[in-house]
Amino acid sequence: MTAKTATTLNDDTKAVTSYRTPRKGARILLEALVHEGVDTIFGYPGGAVLPIYDELARMPDQFRHILARHEQGAVHMAEGYAKATARVGVVLVTSGPGATNAVTGIANAFMDSTPLVVITGQVPRKMIGTDAFQEVDTVGITRPCTKYNYLVREVSELAEIVHEAFHLAGSGRPGPVVIDIPKDVTAELASLDSMGKSVRLPGYQPNKRATTEQVERAIQRILEAERPILYVGGGVIHANAADELLRLAEALEIPVTPTLMGLGCFPSGHPLSLGMLGMHGTYWANMAISEADLIIAIGVRFDDRVTGALDKFAPHAEIIHVDIDESSLSKNVRAHLPIRGDAKSVMHQMLTSLKGGYSPPLSVSSGVESAETNTKAVTRYCTPRRQWWQQIDEWKEFAPLSYENSNEVIKPQFLCQELHRLTNGEAIIATDVGQHQMWLAQFYGFKGPRQSITSGGLGAMGFGFPAALGAQLAFPDRQVIAFVGDGGFQMTAQELSTAVQYQTNTKIIVMNNNYLGMVRQWQEIFYEGTYSAVGMDGAPDFVKLAQAYGAIGLRASKPQELTQVLKEGLSMNGVVVMDIVVSAEENVYPMIPPGAGLKEIVLR
Amino acid sequence: MRHTLSILVENRFGELARIVGLFSARGYNIESLTVAETLEPEISRVTLVTTGDDRTIDQIVKQLNKQIRVLSVTDLSAQDHVEREMVLVHVNAAGETRQSVLNLVEIFRAKVIGVSQTTLTIEATGERSKVDALLRLLCAFGIQEMVRAGTVAIARPPVEVNHQTPVRELVDAKG
Numbered sequence: 001m002t003a004k005t006a007t008t009l010n011d012d013t014k015a016v017t018s019y020r021t022p023r024k025g026a027r028i029l030l031e032a033l034v035h036e037g038v039d040t041i042f043g044y045p046g047g048a049v050l051p052i053y054d055e056l057a058r059m060p061d062q063f064r065h066i067l068a069r070h071e072q073g074a075v076h077m078a079e080g081y082a083k084a085t086a087r088v089g090v091v092l093v094t095s096g097p098g099a100t101n102a103v104t105g106i107a108n109a110f111m112d113s114t115p116l117v118v119i120t121g122q123v124p125r126k127m128i129g130t131d132a133f134q135e136v137d138t139v140g141i142t143r144p145c146t147k148y149n150y151l152v153r154e155v156s157e158l159a160e161i162v163h164e165a166f167h168l169a170g171s172g173r174p175g176p177v178v179i180d181i182p183k184d185v186t187a188e189l190a191s192l193d194s195m196g197k198s199v200r201l202p203g204y205q206p207n208k209r210a211t212t213e214q215v216e217r218a219i220q221r222i223l224e225a226e227r228p229i230l231y232v233g234g235g236v237i238h239a240n241a242a243d244e245l246l247r248l249a250e251a252l253e254i255p256v257t258p259t260l261m262g263l264g265c266f267p268s269g270h271p272l273s274l275g276m277l278g279m280h281g282t283y284w285a286n287m288a289i290s291e292a293d294l295i296i297a298i299g300v301r302f303d304d305r306v307t308g309a310l311d312k313f314a315p316h317a318e319i320i321h322v323d324i325d326e327s328s329l330s331k332n333v334r335a336h337l338p339i340r341g342d343a344k345s346v347m348h349q350m351l352t353s354l355k356g357g358y359s360p361p362l363s364v365s366s367g368v369e370s371a372e373t374n375t376k377a378v379t380r381y382c383t384p385r386r387q388w389w390q391q392i393d394e395w396k397e398f399a400p401l402s403y404e405n406s407n408e409v410i411k412p413q414f415l416c417q418e419l420h421r422l423t424n425g426e427a428i429i430a431t432d433v434g435q436h437q438m439w440l441a442q443f444y445g446f447k448g449p450r451q452s453i454t455s456g457g458l459g460a461m462g463f464g465f466p467a468a469l470g471a472q473l474a475f476p477d478r479q480v481i482a483f484v485g486d487g488g489f490q491m492t493a494q495e496l497s498t499a500v501q502y503q504t505n506t507k508i509i510v511m512n513n514n515y516l517g518m519v520r521q522w523q524e525i526f527y528e529g530t531y532s533a534v535g536m537d538g539a540p541d542f543v544k545l546a547q548a549y550g551a552i553g554l555r556a557s558k559p560q561e562l563t564q565v566l567k568e569g570l571s572m573n574g575v576v577v578m579d580i581v582v583s584a585e586e587n588v589y590p591m592i593p594p595g596a597g598l599k600e601i602v603l604r
Numbered sequence: 605m606r607h608t609l610s611i612l613v614e615n616r617f618g619e620l621a622r623i624v625g626l627f628s629a630r631g632y633n634i635e636s637l638t639v640a641e642t643l644e645p646e647i648s649r650v651t652l653v654t655t656g657d658d659r660t661i662d663q664i665v666k667q668l669n670k671q672i673r674v675l676s677v678t679d680l681s682a683q684d685h686v687e688r689e690m691v692l693v694h695v696n697a698a699g700e701t702r703q704s705v706l707n708l709v710e711i712f713r714a715k716v717i718g719v720s721q722t723t724l725t726i727e728a729t730g731e732r733s734k735v736d737a738l739l740r741l742l743c744a745f746g747i748q749e750m751v752r753a754g755t756v757a758i759a760r761p762p763v764e765v766n767h768q769t770p771v772r773e774l775v776d777a778k779g
Contacts, residue, residue, distance in 0.1 A: 143622060144629050148672045151617070168672065203614065203675040327666035330659070 075105020235299015
């Protein structure tokens with residue numbers, strides 16, 4: 001068709017005509033991504049994805065491709081991006097080692113319900129099953145750690161699969177979806193009838209609402225309860241339901257304890273906030289859930305790090321459990337009132353039902369106080385649950401979060417508090433797993449949702465820095481910090497190269513105790529202090545490492561230097577690594593020993 | 605307790621692996637498994653026998669329902685249903701023992717589907733206990749080879765008591 005005839009067609013016809021023009025599978029894939037609103041791809045090229053990368057180079061206006069330095073980093077970046085933005089993160093890697101390197105990231109996203117679409121190259125169809133160069137059974141390997149996965153067998157199904165994959169990744173309980181595409185499929189020419197518009201998934205009903213009866217029963221039980229508690233998690237954040245939670249908690253004046261994945265879904269300085277519960281949660285949150293007569297669990301999964309020994313968990317409580325995933329209901333702890341539904345819509349239904357027949361007490365100030373001044377709200381004592389609040393305050397006074405500060409060495413807890421003070425609790429912070437993660441959870445005080453990005457379920461070291469980088473690439477102007485240990489940082493430190501290449505402002509705070517700290521703590525407490533393979537001697541000089549990558553390196557080893565280094569590092573342009581040398585053998589407390597009940601909490 | 609689950613799943617590449625993988629990954633037991641197309645070729649029926657306490661079975665059903673391509677999961681053990689197994693056996697039957705084997709075949713309403721100088725090949729269907737009993741008795745003669753299929757099961761259709769309906773039709777409806 002000549003250009004002249006094309007201009008005479010109306011827009012609709014033009015679109016159809018352009019779809020019908022044969023183009024390569026790779027082009028169809030990228031157009032399908034544009035159709036889903038994708039503009040950022042984290043990836044790493046290789047043989048099986050050459051046709052895709054070739055087309056990608058021709059579409060610079062549509063896509064920003066971020067070249068990671070390892071496929072694991074690419075997936076963690078996409079997860080940080082997705083967690084910060086509530087969009088689906090997109091990854092593109094090659095077959096074989098590209099896919100296997102991505103598996104840790106995919107498993108992490110699966111455990112923490114992060115929406116990702118991971119596109120993996122595959123050897124040409126004819127070579128599948130021949131142990132070809134860089135061939136692995138990607139669909140087989142990723143089956144148990146994806147929400148769903150596809151092997152594209154015909155180019156004609158590609159556009160539809162991409163559309164379905166985005167629908168699956170982002171709806172219901174979100175999760176990663178892998179699309180494995182043989183190289184010859186991306187090179188083959190095909191025309192399209194249209195871009196994917198509808199999905200045909202008769203067995204998938206992601207959006208369930210609570211019934212009116214369930215909502216009314218829940219409200220009635222909440223109003224009757226003497227010692228209720230809201231136990232809330234990542235599901236509230238995925239559902240973008242922080243506002244509903246705040247209104248519900250305030251209307252009913254119920255204490256709120258978030259899980260690690262729920263940090264920020266309720267403002268940590270709020271008078272109703274008890275702080276995190278679980279293995280390293282606050283004493284009063286753990287006591288409150290143990291003594292509660294009603295637990296309203298929303299978007300949580302009763303993980304073992306939260307419940308401790310199941311037979312000792314919340315013996316007096318009736319449990320209302322709201323979750324979008326039916327299989328989470330009564331999985332670990334039997335729910336008396338299981339409600340399958342999205343956290344936002346169910347809380348909205350509850351609030352609507354409340355408006356009908358219940359006037360909330362007017363006593364709680366909705367103002368958010370800072371973490372340090374989170375003391376008892378005197379006004380609470382006007383409510384019928386006066387005794388419950390009195391009890392919680394007594395627990396809080398008995399065992400507040402505390403540590404012994406020092407003039408000699410930087411205490412990690414002090415570092416977290418300083419970080420809170422200097423960023424006003426408003427930074428996006430990504431962590432690895434371990435001591436630093438727990439101290440940050442205890443002492444940072446996240447103000448809002450999507451600020452805390454952490455590896456919760458899988459507990460993957462090396463997650464924090466690339467995840468922070470992904471969040472930073474989504475929000476170039478926000479303060480984004482990777483808060484990592486010296487062990488975890490060394491697992492993905494090569495992404496410094498990526499951070500520098502794309503001229504980000506990512507800040508990396510290395511809480512350096514020269515140990516694999518949490519493992520060391522367990523060896524100290526549970527293995528008679530036999531330290532086995534936990535010393536990180538031989539670690540690089542992180543300041544010089546940063547400089548070698550063209551980033552800025554700063555160090556603080558004395559408490560007197562800390563504030564200055566943090567201030568300077570956080571305010572500088574560019575990538576800054578702050579090596580913060582902290583007291584080496586500090587332990588995280590409180591601590592519930594594994595297998596113990598929550599009330600067997602060890603304070604010191 | 606033993607539960608027979610009837611699962612309808614979209615008949616697509618890899619879906620059976622997903623179901624089986626779910627059982628192995630979560631440590632659930634598969635006692636028997638039968639898969640075949642339904643009258644609609646794009647849908648398969650998986651009949652799966654598993655064991656577990658009520659909570660485990662509840663989790664298994666929920667995990668199966670969570671599978672994207674699974675259309676329905678029915679715990680047949682919770683309702684009136686019929687189960688059948690099938691077995692094929694080469695059993696020693698030379699000389700005077702042959703008549704004894706044939707007697708058993710008749711008692712169990714089994715079928716002889718093959719014969720050699722020294723053996724009979726027997727096909728039997730029935731409830732698991734019947735198949736077990738037949739095999740126990742045949743063991744006495746010496747079983748050369750035995751192939752047993754997984755359980756198939758079907759819910760009994762609800763029989764509506766309608767005095768207008770002639771008994772003959774009710775019987776026909778039940779097959």
